[in-house]
Every structure is written in structure tokens, then in C-alpha cells.
Amino acid sequence: METFFVFFLNGISYGLLLFMLSSGLTLIFSMMGVLNFAHTSFYMLGAYIAYALTGIIGFFPSLVLSPLLVGLLGAAFERYSLRKVHVYGHVPELLVTFGLSYVVLEVVRLVWG
Known part of the structure; x- marks a missing residue:
């Protein structure tokens, strides 16, 4: 009964x-x-950037700076990548963003282990 629960x-x-x-x-x-x-x-990238910045500039400044940095990265990705594939439909958008998630994962593994 416990296993079922x-x-x-x-x-x-x-x-x-x-x-x-x-x-x-x-x-x-x-x-x-x-x-x-x-x-x-x-x-995930924002969390790791905040973790890295905490050791350099402190906890509260990293809480302010890391979302700004990741927001700039996201805006740059949207402007230079997603806008170009948006005209081709949803499948290229899906492939580009799915590929970006793999790239970010590997970058995080390379930098932070």
C-alpha cells in the first residue's frame, strides 16, 4: 500500500x-x-553568471547585474537569430532555439564543470 501511495x-x-x-x-x-x-x-545561464559574479562583486550586486547581462544576451539572440528565422515559420524557430539550448548547456559544462 505504501508503494502505491x-x-x-x-x-x-x-x-x-x-x-x-x-x-x-x-x-x-x-x-x-x-x-x-x-x-x-x-x-540556467543567469544562475551560473550570478554564481560567478558573487565571488567577484558580492551577492546583491550580482543579483542586479546577472539578469541584466542575461537579458542583453536574450535580446541579442532574438534580434540577430530569431528575427531572421521567424519569416520561415515555426519549425526553424523551434530548431534554432533547441540548438541554442544545447550550445548553452555545453558552454556551461565547459566553463563551470
Whole structure:
């Protein structure tokens, strides 16, 4: 009975996680018209940049500076990459953002281990 309860809670939590993912993608896609699978990569990059800056400039300045840096990176990615493929439809947007997430993951692995 205890095993069934653990499996039940795992299923509920996984289902809620999938619901949050799908509702977030639906909101972003319906409001902006852009398929962007690289959001979490930018969040991860912001966390690692904040971690690196904390040792250099301190905790609170890094909390202000890291979102600004990642926001600039995201704006540059949108301007120089996503705008160029937006005219071709949703599949190229999906491929570019999915590829960016792999690139960011490998960069984070190279820099921070």
C-alpha cells in the first residue's frame, strides 16, 4: 500500500510538471507567436553568471547585474537569430532555439564543470 501511495504522488507531481510546461509554452506561443525552447537555458545561464559574479562583486550586486547581462544576451539572440528565422515559420524557430539550448548547456559544462 505504501508503494502505491509513493507511485501515486510521483505520478501527480510529474503530471503537474507537464501541465506547467505545456501551459507556459502555450502562453508564450499564443502571446508572442514565437516558439522558444531556450528559456530555461537563459535561466540556467543567469544562475551560473550570478554564481560567478558573487565571488567577484558580492551577492546583491550580482543579483542586479546577472539578469541584466542575461537579458542583453536574450535580446541579442532574438534580434540577430530569431528575427531572421521567424519569416520561415515555426519549425526553424523551434530548431534554432533547441540548438541554442544545447550550445548553452555545453558552454556551461565547459566553463563551470
